Amino acid sequence: GQQLNQSPQSMFIQEGEDVSMNCTSSSIFNTWLWYKQDPGEGPVLLIALYKAGELTSNGRLTAQFGITRKDSFLNISASIPSDVGIYFCAGPNTGTASKLTFGTGTRLQVTL
Amino acid sequence: DAGVIQSPRHEVTEMGQEVTLRCKPISGHNSLFWYRQTMMRGLELLIYFNNNVPIDDSGMPEDRFSAKMPNASFSTLKIQPSEPRDSAVYFCASIGPAGENTGELFFGEGSRLTVL
Numbered sequence: 001g002q003q004l005n006q007s008p009q010s011m012f013i014q015e016g017e018d019v020s021m022n023c024t025s026s027s028i029f030n031t032w033l034w035y036k037q038d039p040g041e042g043p044v045l046l047i048a049l050y051k052a053g054e055l056t057s058n059g060r061l062t063a064q065f066g067i068t069r070k071d072s073f074l075n076i077s078a079s080i081p082s083d084v085g086i087y088f089c090a091g092p093n094t095g096t097a098s099k100l101t102f103g104t105g106t107r108l109q110v111t112l
Numbered sequence: 113d114a115g116v117i118q119s120p121r122h123e124v125t126e127m128g129q130e131v132t133l134r135c136k137p138i139s140g141h142n143s144l145f146w147y148r149q150t151m152m153r154g155l156e157l158l159i160y161f162n163n164n165v166p167i168d169d170s171g172m173p174e175d176r177f178s179a180k181m182p183n184a185s186f187s188t189l190k191i192q193p194s195e196p197r198d199s200a201v202y203f204c205a206s207i208g209p210a211g212e213n214t215g216e217l218f219f220g221e222g223s224r225l226t227v228l
Contacts, residue, residue, distance in 0.1 A: 031215055033215045033216075040221070040222075041219075041221055041222075042116070042203050042205070042219025042220055042221055042222055043155075043203075043217075043219050044219070045215075045216045045217070048214055048215060048216065088155065090215070092215055099145075099157065099160060099168065100157070100215060100217065101157075102147075102154060102155040103154075104154050105154055105155075
């Protein structure tokens with residue numbers, strides 16, 4: 001089946017630092033989604049990407065859809081304490097747009 | 113607007129007991145998903161329904177797990193008998209017609225299950 005691997009697994013950064021994480025797939029995706037899970041909550045969609053090469057921003061977050069369609073990147077600029085959580089990439093399974101495979105997750109900790 | 117509502121938020125039970133988790137999707141959403149989250153395996157899709165009909169249950173781990181959606185506003189995930197390895201956070205998520213193209217799932221807060 002489709003697998004999404006994320007790196008790094010976890011990050012410990014200081015408030016104000018920029019963050020970069022990525023997601024790679026063993027197969028091609030036509031859509032890339034980035035979700036964030038706050039502690040004790042369910043994941044929430046942050047950014048959606050629909051075209052290879054697309055670069056999309058949402059406030060301090062920027063995500064890119066890799067040209068090969070097998071990877072995606074998420075950057076967070078000037079991190080703040082509320083950025084703490086687990087970030088997941090996700091992509092739809094073949095033939096079913098809403099049936100998502102989630103990546104392994106990147107756990108972000110922000111220290112003051 | 114109310115989001116996806118799950119109950120219970122926490123359940124602690126003994127091995128062998130029956131567990132029933134409940135979910136109320138967002139009104140108007142026609143697809144519902146049950147996910148399980150563990151440290152080892154991350155977020156796994158167990159089953160999903162479209163218009164109350166189970167479409168894909170290939171992620172259900174074994175016959176001890178069953179899910180139903182008797183109407184558009186209610187779904188259950190049942191584990192009988194439960195085992196310690198079933199301990200996880202179980203999420204319900206729903207998606208509406210517009211979300212079918214965007215992939216925007218709306219998740220509940222999850223049910224944390226501990227089987228002793």
